[in-house]
Amino acid sequence: MKIKSLIVITSSLFMFGCGGGEGGLNDIFDDGATTATVRINNTTTIDVYQLYFKDVASSSWGNDMITSDQYIKSNSKVDFVTTLCDRMIDVNAKGILGSSEWLIPDVYVECGETVTVTLTAN
Numbered sequence: 001m002k003i004k005s006l007i008v009i010t011s012s013l014f015m016f017g018c019g020g021g022e023g024g025l026n027d028i029f030d031d032g033a034t035t036a037t038v039r040i041n042n043t044t045t046i047d048v049y050q051l052y053f054k055d056v057a058s059s060s061w062g063n064d065m066i067t068s069d070q071y072i073k074s075n076s077k078v079d080f081v082t083t084l085c086d087r088m089i090d091v092n093a094k095g096i097l098g099s100s101e102w103l104i105p106d107v108y109v110e111c112g113e114t115v116t117v118t119l120t121a122n
């Protein structure tokens with residue numbers, strides 16, 4: 001009986017582990033998340049009014065992540081949800097009217113996870 005159970009378990013592992021594409025081991029451990037959270041940790045005394053994310057391979061920053069009625073206060077943490085995940089991104093944060101700017105390149109963002117980006121005094 002133990003041998004039959006071992007054969008069934010081994011066969012199941014081979015069915016999931018063999019072959020490329022769907023049904024492989026990656027699918028067993030994939031949680032299906034399509035977004036991630038980027039936590040901006042503003043350790044400065046400057047409020048942030050603009051925030052942009054982009055894929056490192058892209059030349060376009062896309063839309064501002066901060067809406068017109070909000071900002072990231074100095075010495076605070078704010079979370080932003082993004083679909084730019086399972087990849088490296090660049091982060092660009094700006095003070096009022098571009099008074100200060102932080103460019104943080106090559107941040108790895110994993111889908112379903114939270115990554116913290118810390119802004120420090122320039």
